Amino acid sequence: MEAFWVRERYKVVRVIRVEEHYACVQAVDILDREVRSCLLNLYEGPWLKEQLAGFDRLKGCPDFLEMFLEKGSLVTVFEDREGTGIDQVFYLGDRHSWRERLDYAGQLMDQALNLADLPAPVSCAAMLSDNVLVDGKSGRLRLRFQVLPMEGMCPRELVYLVADQLRKLLRPRFGAPREELELLEELDRRDLPGVVQLYALWRERRDGIQAAYEDLEGRNPVSRLFRQAGAYLKWRSGRRRRGAWKS
Secondary structure, eight states, X not given: OOOEEETTTEEEEEEEEEETTEEEEEEEETTSTTOOEEEEEEEOTHHHHHHHHHHTTGGGOTTEEEEEEETTEEEEEEEOOOOEEHHHHSOTTOOOOHHHHHHHHHHHHHHHHHTTTSOHHHHHHHTSGGGEEEETTTTEEEEOOOOOOOXXXXXXXXXXXXXXXXXXXXXXXXXXXXXXXXXXXXXXXOOOSSHHHHHHHHHHHHHHHHHHHHHHHTSOHHHXXXXXXXXXXXXXXXXXXXXXXOO
């Protein structure tokens, strides 16, 4: 297979996604001393002008490398990120400890806050499940900027996407303290205007959730069980009363 080059600098090594008027590829930068891998988003047709209008605000994004026009296509270049998609790491029945969950939740919210000033089409795409990557060896959560074109993106949509990912990390389950379940309930009830307000809510509740877990650890097994059961049954009862329970 003949090598595919972009701007005689980026050698494409893998095609990640191809749709009408859009493609995302993994490439290596031959002019980089370390020959690092990078991610190229290519737009044409109706998506070109729309993406071009927002990418001038990407200078504050540390993963953004450059943008240029190449043979009628707009090309944006980002640092490549490795890891496993969040849905393959955090799922119903997984065995992660509460400390791991809170640590990854904190990293997710820090990443979300970094997206606040980016164009909504870019920030929302970065928060899709395929782009929220977990590296189990290093314990790092990173975002990949495979910026799939999507219509109707706005700051409020980013809040919904971040909240969905947070629910995967702090999944409602027996054993979670009341403070954590209340945070998840608040995510369902409150209509937050932006990710900054969502981050503020997380910071407000984070220490209380950690303290509640530490309190559970310090209890004897019987006391812990009663405490966990009470919190979970109260949460289920509240869900039923509000008509939010699905079974």
